[in-house]
Amino acid sequence: MRSTGLGRIALAVLCLYAVPLAPMSRTDAEVTVVDHPNSPESSKKDSIKKIQPGQRMDGARLENEDLTNSMLAGVRLKKAKLKGANFDTAMLAGADLRDADLEYANLKRAMLLGANLSGANLVNANFEEANLLGASLERARIDGASFKNAFVNQDQINEACGKPRALPQGLKAPKPC
Numbered sequence: 001m002r003s004t005g006l007g008r009i010a011l012a013v014l015c016l017y018a019v020p021l022a023p024m025s026r027t028d029a030e031v032t033v034v035d036h037p038n039s040p041e042s043s044k045k046d047s048i049k050k051i052q053p054g055q056r057m058d059g060a061r062l063e064n065e066d067l068t069n070s071m072l073a074g075v076r077l078k079k080a081k082l083k084g085a086n087f088d089t090a091m092l093a094g095a096d097l098r099d100a101d102l103e104y105a106n107l108k109r110a111m112l113l114g115a116n117l118s119g120a121n122l123v124n125a126n127f128e129e130a131n132l133l134g135a136s137l138e139r140a141r142i143d144g145a146s147f148k149n150a151f152v153n154q155d156q157i158n159e160a161c162g163k164p165r166a167l168p169q170g171l172k173a174p175k176p177c
Helices: 007-020 156-158
Strands: 030-034 046-049
Touching: none
Parallel strands: none
Antiparallel strands: 030 046
């Protein structure tokens, strides 16, 4: 019997709750957000802000933040600056990461079921062992990105462009950018 895309997603969600990848110790994440990066007061008064699942944070600047094991399901980070951020084992199911800058971000073992990464900069990002089933990679740039042992299919890779560093066995690189 051939499984459908939705069936695979449901199975992946079931597996997530039956055998978690790692304990999800954070229900929200505390990060430093610079409201006005060019103002002289921004270096003095960086505000600590909690990211809640489903929260809208379009355009947020979270470069090099450690968001390991964070519960960020449904968070909206459209056009966010996430260069070098650590999302190891983070829950990002349904997250809106359209046009986000995730260059050099670590998304190892992250759960990205149904996430929208359309137009995102994923250059040199690490998606090793990440679950990207149902995620959109349309127009995403994946030069140098590693998808080693990731749950992703050829149709998703074909939506992106660039030359990734590593892909799951049997998958081929998409068109160049």
